[in-house]
Amino acid sequence: YLADITTQSDIKNISGLSIKERYKDKKNGCYSLAVLDKGVASKSYSLLLNKNSLEIESLLDLAEQKSGSLDECRNLIQAYKITRENDYYASLLAVLKPAAHHSFSYGSSGEISARIKKAFGKITVSVLVNGDSDGRISAAAGEAINGFGFRTQDGAAAKNAAYSFTADVSFEDIEKSESSDIYFTRCIVSWSLKEVSSGNTVLTSSGNSRQGKLSRAEARQSAVRAAETFVKENFSSQITQLLEK
Structure with missing residues (x-):
C-alpha cells in the first residue's frame, strides 16, 4: 500500500489515500510516500x-x-x-x-x-427529402439514420414512425465569369427531425456550399456530394450530442 506519486497523478479521486512524507533524491527527483487506509x-x-x-x-x-x-x-x-x-x-x-x-x-x-x-432498434424514422431528383440525398440520410441502429421508412408512405426526418435541398448554378474557367454550383440544405406524436422539433440544421469545377456537370455533381456529406455528418453529429446530454 505504499506508492510513489508523481506530479502527473490525480490523488484527489483515490479514497483513503494520504501523503505521509516527501523527499528528494540525489538527482533532484521528488517523491511522496502515500499510505492507503483500506x-x-x-x-x-x-x-x-x-x-x-x-x-x-x-x-x-x-x-x-x-x-x-x-x-x-x-x-x-x-x-x-x-x-x-x-x-x-x-x-x-x-x-x-x-x-x-x-x-x-x-x-x-x-x-x-x-x-x-x-x-x-425500436425507433423508426420516416425520411422525406424535397428537391432530391435522383434519391442520393435520401440515401445519405437513410445511411446516417441506420448507422445508429434506427429503422427507416419512405416518408411518402410511412406508417407508425416515431420520428420524421424532412429535408429540403436545392441547387443553383452560378453564372460563370468570363475571366474564369471555373463553373460554380451552390447547394442549399436544411433538415429537421420531429417527434410524430407531439409534432415537436427535436433537431434542425441548415447549411450551404459552393462547389467549383472545370465543367458545369462536374460542379453539379460536386454540389450533390457536398449535400450528401452535410446530411450524413451533420445528422450523425447532432444525434450523438443529443444522446450524450
Whole structure:
C-alpha cells in the first residue's frame, strides 16, 4: 500500500489515500510516500456503489416510461456510463475487501448495453427529402439514420414512425465569369427531425456550399456530394450530442 506519486497523478479521486512524507533524491527527483487506509477506502467505494446503483435504477425507470423514443436511448446511455463506473469501483473493492461482494439489481453493464441496442432498434424514422431528383440525398440520410441502429421508412408512405426526418435541398448554378474557367454550383440544405406524436422539433440544421469545377456537370455533381456529406455528418453529429446530454 505504499506508492510513489508523481506530479502527473490525480490523488484527489483515490479514497483513503494520504501523503505521509516527501523527499528528494540525489538527482533532484521528488517523491511522496502515500499510505492507503483500506478501511476508509472500502467504505467510500461501497457508498459510491450504492449511490450509483440508485441513480442507475432511476434512469432505467425513466427509460421504461419513454419506451420507443430517443429519451429512452438517452437515459439508457447515461445508465450505462454509471454502470461502467460501478464496474471500476467493484473491482477496487474486490481487491481491498475480498469478502465484500456486490450484486446489482440492474444486472451488469453488458446487460444495459444490450438494452441500448434493443432500444435503438425500436425507433423508426420516416425520411422525406424535397428537391432530391435522383434519391442520393435520401440515401445519405437513410445511411446516417441506420448507422445508429434506427429503422427507416419512405416518408411518402410511412406508417407508425416515431420520428420524421424532412429535408429540403436545392441547387443553383452560378453564372460563370468570363475571366474564369471555373463553373460554380451552390447547394442549399436544411433538415429537421420531429417527434410524430407531439409534432415537436427535436433537431434542425441548415447549411450551404459552393462547389467549383472545370465543367458545369462536374460542379453539379460536386454540389450533390457536398449535400450528401452535410446530411450524413451533420445528422450523425447532432444525434450523438443529443444522446450524450
